[in-house]
Amino acid sequence: MAAYGLYTHIQSNRRRSIALLIGLFILIYVLVYAGALLAEVMSVGDAPLDYLLRAAAYDFVKAAPFATIGTIIWVAIAYKFHQSMIDAVTGAHQVTRAEEPRLYNLLENLCISRGIPMPSLRIADDDALNAFATGLNPKQYSITVTRGLMAALNDREIEAVLGHELTHIRNGDVRMLVIAVVIAGVISFFGEMVFRIFFQGGGFRRRSSDDRKGGGAGIAILIAIVLIVVAWVLSVVIRFALSRQREYLADAGSVELTKDPDAMITALRKIENRGELASANSAVMEMCVDNPRQGFSDIFATHPSVDARVAALVKFAGGHDPGPLALDPPAAEQLPSPEQGPWSPESPPQPQPGPWDTPGVDNPADGGPWGPKPR
Secondary structure, eight states, X not given: OOOOOHXXXXXXXXXXXXXXXXXXXXXXXXXXXXXXXXXXXXXXXXXXXXXXXXXXXXXXHHHHHHHHHHHHHHHHHHHHXXXXXXXXXXXXXXXXXXXXXXXXXXXXXXXHHHTOOOOEEEEEOOSSOOEEEEOSSTTTOEEEEEHHHHHHSOHHHHXXXXXXXXXXXXXXXXXXXXXXXXXXXXXXXXXXXXXXHHHTTXXXXXXXXXXXXXXXXXXXXXXHHHHHHHHHHHHHHHHHTSOTHHHHHHHHHHHHHHSOHHHHHHHHHHHTTOOOOTTXXXXXXXXXXXXXXXXXXXXXXXXXXXXXXXXXXXXXXXXXXXXXXXXXXXXXXXXXXXXXXXXXXXXXXXXXXXXXXXXXXXXXXXXXXXXXXXX
16 A cells, blocks of 8 residues: 555645535536526427527526636635534534633643644534534634533543644645535535426426427436436535545544544544534534444445544554443532431530630539539
8 A cells, every 4th residue: 555644645635625626616517507408498398409408508608607706706705704604503602711721721732832823712512522623724723622522521532632623724634624515515505596496486388389399308307407416416425535534644643742642542432423413414524523424324424433543543553442431421419418408317416615614624514614513
């Protein structure tokens, strides 16, 4: 197997980011042509297939500039506001050192130790155990951690997770993943728009008896639907084709930052099968430390299994695998026992020393300050 190192990965991510943007425009043009073909069927009716194809090509040429401008605007909006969109989906909010000193200090110490610009820090109020990084440039980079992860992991393990996300930022994985999410959003939007216009608009209508006869409408509709499905499938494949190698490298980068492979391993074991964010869509889950998948969906998993990642850390970093871990339930609030209630029976009160008693000397029970009381 050829060597695959950090710098190879970073350069590959840069090339893939450019390829993803080019692929985005190609898929949009495919959808525009499919939409133009459906529009011709709706307006012309059951015309010959070659006529419908030529008319759709003519419409495509006229619509392509508008599609290009619309895509550029979409990308610009995503570039500027993608973090707000993700926060709205996950319920995350930015925190400061004063609000979360424990988490903030762990992240700051990691950044200072390696001279890495510190990203902003966010917390998602979710019981799931997960974290993810976002951003397209150093001013936008951010790391989001869930409340569940903060409660279940100790400081060493949280530091390992933060190191994992910092490595994703340093390697350029975050930028590529955000672009992939933008592509998925654009394709979904255009595809849904075309389907709504055609199917909710009542489909195509037949014209009068003097219309052209050719029976090409059915085939044209089939071609358009195939193009739309292909564009959507390719947008999904693009996301799933993102190398799983990035997770192995992020785990290794965390160990390089923290010098603590066992912390990364135990963090992964605690996160295992507990990372599903209830409000997050699949695009956001692909950014997380772990993206739990089950059954048939393993074929499309964007992350290697936790077992595989732990095995790599044990083999190459010398860590120790404790195996799957069971988390302790939250500590129950301690309530007073019935024997300690305000109305519970108590032992007889012990006599308290008086003002004239001598400390350390047994005083007669009936004695006063000047001796026994007279009988």
